Amino acid sequence: MKxxxxxxxxxxxxxxxxxxGDRGEPPAEFTRTGRTxxxxxxxxxxxxxxxxxxxxxxxxxxQLGALHGLLGLEPYQLPLPSDIGASIxxxxxxxxxxxxxxxxxxxxxxxxxxxxxxxxAVGASFLxxxxxxxxxxxxxxxxxxxxxxxxIASSWFGDGILSRIAVVAVLTTATMAVSAYKGLxxxxxxxxELMSSAAANRWQTLRKLRLPHALPDIFSALKIGMSAGIxxxxxxxxxxxxxxxxxxxxxxxxxGNMPLAWAxxxxxxxxxxxxxxxxxxxxxxxxxxxxxxxxxx
Numbered sequence: 001m002k003x004x005x006x007x008x009x010x011x012x013x014x015x016x017x018x019x020x021g022d023r024g025e026p027p028a029e030f031t032r033t034g035r036t037x038x039x040x041x042x043x044x045x046x047x048x049x050x051x052x053x054x055x056x057x058x059x060x061x062x063q064l065g066a067l068h069g070l071l072g073l074e075p076y077q078l079p080l081p082s083d084i085g086a087s088i089x090x091x092x093x094x095x096x097x098x099x100x101x102x103x104x105x106x107x108x109x110x111x112x113x114x115x116x117x118x119x120x121a122v123g124a125s126f127l128x129x130x131x132x133x134x135x136x137x138x139x140x141x142x143x144x145x146x147x148x149x150x151x152i153a154s155s156w157f158g159d160g161i162l163s164r165i166a167v168v169a170v171l172t173t174a175t176m177a178v179s180a181y182k183g184l185x186x187x188x189x190x191x192x193e194l195m196s197s198a199a200a201n202r203w204q205t206l207r208k209l210r211l212p213h214a215l216p217d218i219f220s221a222l223k224i225g226m227s228a229g230i231x232x233x234x235x236x237x238x239x240x241x242x243x244x245x246x247x248x249x250x251x252x253x254x255x256g257n258m259p260l261a262w263a264x265x266x267x268x269x270x271x272x273x274x275x276x277x278x279x280x281x282x283x284x285x286x287x288x289x290x291x292x293x294x295x296x297x
Contacts, residue, residue, distance in 0.1 A: 079259040084266060087259035094248070099267050102245045105161055105233040106275065109168020110225050116169065117176025118218065124177075125184040125210065126202060135181050142174030146235045154240040164236040164244075171232045172225035179221035183214025219283040226279060230272045245271075 061067060063081050068074065075083075088095060120138060124131025149170055153163040187210065195205045237246025249264040 076256075076258060079262050083259045084262045087263040088266065091260060091263065095245075095263060095267050098243055098245050098248055098264075099271055101161070101243045102233050102237070102268070103271055103275070105164040105236075105244070106168060106226070106229045106271075108161075109165040109233065110172050110222070110229045112165065113169035113172030113229075114176045114218075114222060114225060117173040117178075117221070118180050120173070120177045121180035121184055121214075122206065124181050125206075128185070131181070135177055138174045138177045142171065144170075146171070146232055147239075149232075150236045150239045153236070159240045159242070163240065164233050167236045168229040168232045171228045172221075175225045175228065176218070176221040179217040179224075180214050183217030184210045187213055215287050219279065219287070222279050223276060226275050227272065230268060230275075234268060 059081050065075075065080075068078060071078070079087075117138070120134065124135050146167065149167050150163070153166040153170075157163040157166055184206075191209060191213075192205070195209055200208065233244070234246035234249070237244040238250045241247040245264045245268050249261050249268075252258070252261040252264065
């Protein structure tokens with residue numbers, strides 16, 4: 001009797017602690033993981049589907065003339081999307097060449113301004129008292145209007161591409177300097193004490209701790225600088241230029257060719273989206289460990 005009772009209790013205990021998968025059911029952890037992945041996948045599709053549907057609805061209302069009636073505009077003032085598309089098709093060669101020219105101005109200016117801003121931030125992190133004052137001066141420079149910078153850059157660097165690169169560089173330097181300085185200096189003291197206990201010098205601390213810590217802020221500055229760079233390049237071409245999307249845009253507005261002018265605006269917007277997407281792709285590769293990337297994945 002005792003042996004039978006002991007055997008029955010043993011079987012009940014084994015059944016109680018048996019894994020769910022042993023009874024033909026998936027483990028609870030696997031079920032939760034699968035549901036989480038399906039939820040993330042559905043949320044990702046919804047985050048892409050809703051903006052696309054809203055954009056298509058906006059274009060449809062525009063094409064049907066709803067925006068003209070709402071704003072009280074005529075088709076020659078606000079061309080229809082079909083007319084803008086036809087203008088892009090008919091002037092594809094010119095728009096392609098001018099977009100490359102403007103894109104070179106944006107990329108060159110953002111690269112130069114980002115390097116200068118990062119160098120200023122690194123120098124300021126080595127000299128905290130004087131460096132903070134220097135960063136404040138750079139932040140004040142970013143408040144100078146583009147319409148004031150463009151003529152000055154043209155008188156300094158001529159009418160070529162260098163003047164627009166200089167304007168974009170000025171706009172992006174301050175943004176990079178302020179953001180990078182924040183990332184380089186906003187570090188917990190315990191991390192710095194750990195590097196000090198390992199006998200790391202300033203350059204080793206910069207390379208192993210400060211720069212990796214500042215990468216999210218650096219990429220944020222690149223995104224903001226790219227957006228500002230597009231504005232700087234387009235506006236800079238308004239004043240003194242013989243090529244570029246801004247030059248073609250201002251020229252066609254004067255001639256009253258609004259479909260081609262809006263085609264320039266459309267191409268500039270697409271160019272900005274492409275450059276922004278390239279920076280986001282580089283950010284995913286460089287800092288996959290950051291919380292922003294884990295949430296988006």
